[in-house]
Amino acid sequence: MNAFINWLNKHIVPVAAKIGSVRWLIALRDAFIAIMPAMMAGAVANVLNALVRDIPTQLHWMGIVTSMQWLIDLNAMVWTGTLAILGLIFSFTFGYQLAVQYKVEPITGGIVTLGAFIMSLPQSASLHLSSALGKGAAKALTDAGAAVTGKDISMWGYFNFGSFFGSTGFFTVMIMGAISATVYIWLMKKNITIKMPDSVPPAVANAFTGIIPATAALYLAGLIGYIFSKFNTTVIEFIAKTLQDPLLNLSQGFGAVLLMTVLVQVFWFFGIHGTNVLGPVMDSIWLTAQLANINAFQQGKALPYLWTRNSFDLYAWIGGAGSTLMLLIAIMVFSKRDDQRAVAKLSLAPGFFNINEPVMFGMPIVLDPIYFIPFILAPAVMVSIAYGAVSLGLVAPIKNQIIWSMPPVINVLIATMDWRAVVLQLFNMVIGFLIYVPFVKAANKLKPVEE
Numbered sequence: 001m002n003a004f005i006n007w008l009n010k011h012i013v014p015v016a017a018k019i020g021s022v023r024w025l026i027a028l029r030d031a032f033i034a035i036m037p038a039m040m041a042g043a044v045a046n047v048l049n050a051l052v053r054d055i056p057t058q059l060h061w062m063g064i065v066t067s068m069q070w071l072i073d074l075n076a077m078v079w080t081g082t083l084a085i086l087g088l089i090f091s092f093t094f095g096y097q098l099a100v101q102y103k104v105e106p107i108t109g110g111i112v113t114l115g116a117f118i119m120s121l122p123q124s125a126s127l128h129l130s131s132a133l134g135k136g137a138a139k140a141l142t143d144a145g146a147a148v149t150g151k152d153i154s155m156w157g158y159f160n161f162g163s164f165f166g167s168t169g170f171f172t173v174m175i176m177g178a179i180s181a182t183v184y185i186w187l188m189k190k191n192i193t194i195k196m197p198d199s200v201p202p203a204v205a206n207a208f209t210g211i212i213p214a215t216a217a218l219y220l221a222g223l224i225g226y227i228f229s230k231f232n233t234t235v236i237e238f239i240a241k242t243l244q245d246p247l248l249n250l251s252q253g254f255g256a257v258l259l260m261t262v263l264v265q266v267f268w269f270f271g272i273h274g275t276n277v278l279g280p281v282m283d284s285i286w287l288t289a290q291l292a293n294i295n296a297f298q299q300g301k302a303l304p305y306l307w308t309r310n311s312f313d314l315y316a317w318i319g320g321a322g323s324t325l326m327l328l329i330a331i332m333v334f335s336k337r338d339d340q341r342a343v344a345k346l347s348l349a350p351g352f353f354n355i356n357e358p359v360m361f362g363m364p365i366v367l368d369p370i371y372f373i374p375f376i377l378a379p380a381v382m383v384s385i386a387y388g389a390v391s392l393g394l395v396a397p398i399k400n401q402i403i404w405s406m407p408p409v410i411n412v413l414i415a416t417m418d419w420r421a422v423v424l425q426l427f428n429m430v431i432g433f434l435i436y437v438p439f440v441k442a443a444n445k446l447k448p449v450e451e
Helices: 002-011 013-020 023-034 036-058 062-067 069-080 083-101 106-119 135-143 167-189 202-209 211-229 235-251 254-269 279-298 309-315 324-334 338-352 357-362 369-391 410-416 419-443
Strands: 124-128 147-149 152-156
Touching: 023 036, 023 083, 023 279, 036 062, 036 069, 036 083, 036 279, 062 069, 069 083, 083 106, 083 167, 083 279, 106 167, 106 202, 106 211, 167 211, 167 235, 167 279, 202 211, 211 235, 235 254, 235 279, 254 309, 254 369, 279 309, 309 369, 309 410, 309 419, 324 338, 324 357, 324 369, 324 419, 338 357, 369 419, 410 419
Parallel strands: none
Antiparallel strands: 124 152, 147 152
């Protein structure tokens, strides 16, 4: 066991440390964190609508739905300004955080990536009719700005709100934002800017400083969009077809889910915050899937994805990475070591809110060979059970966003609106507890100094 841990420490830990220090990945992680307020506000709207619209409708309590229509409409407005446009919001936060990492003017950086994203979208709508419109209908459309040619109708300046402004835009933001931000940051670092006198207020000076770099970056994004338009497509449609959709489909496979779970555990065991290091990957793929589910649920459509970002938290990382809440309970029941029981008592309350740093570094679990096997095995088994249950349709997929610090049972019930998910989570908690118990008993035979 020690030889295996030494091998991981030599070959895996340096890679993880390098990944965790890449400024682009740090910016990506922080950009996702920055959209959390909008994400949670939209989640509240979704949950409220589920309580006053969806559940009463299923139970045929239409009186409640009618009386609460004002709240349903209000929640729809909140959803429109939050979850429905997360891709648009993210397009600003990504550029902003990249500029922060490279210590250049951040607001202009956000504007650059926002503009690059907008230029990547289809900007017109076209419709082919089975028969030509009457003169009155054709005139009304023409007055509204549409071009009517026989059976064909087209209108410039139309953005498909439902298709592109939400999580669908994440991958396009990451690619086009990276390209445009690179130009902006490089020119800023090379001081190819407009210098203003010291007497000019900082806000004005900063705006002028970014004019040349921002213009060059936006023209590059525009050129890319123009080239794609010559092939009768757009950047976002190309990226969705060739990159985003295949990755999302791949993420729904059991192998991808299990691999991500194990990697997070391995990084954590060596003291590297696995969920932070791999957060950009997890959010780019599984958060995109989750937001697609949330928006589909809000619109009354079938949920497109089985496994999403919060699925890991609900079923594999109960109490934090490694499902350490189960370890704490096992220690309280079976441990005879005063040192571990003391740490467990202090860590139990934070553990219920998925904060496990006290036990990770206080026990410690980090680099403790006694707990290496269960720390990896428990989440792997738990995620396998949950994946099987969701895949078989025994438990509903996630349809609502939850905050990571929400305690067990409550979090899974709100996220899925399915009582069977609570049973699954409790079953997984028992499994995790049973996996940890033999190792807790084994630790009783070792003194702290020996360990």
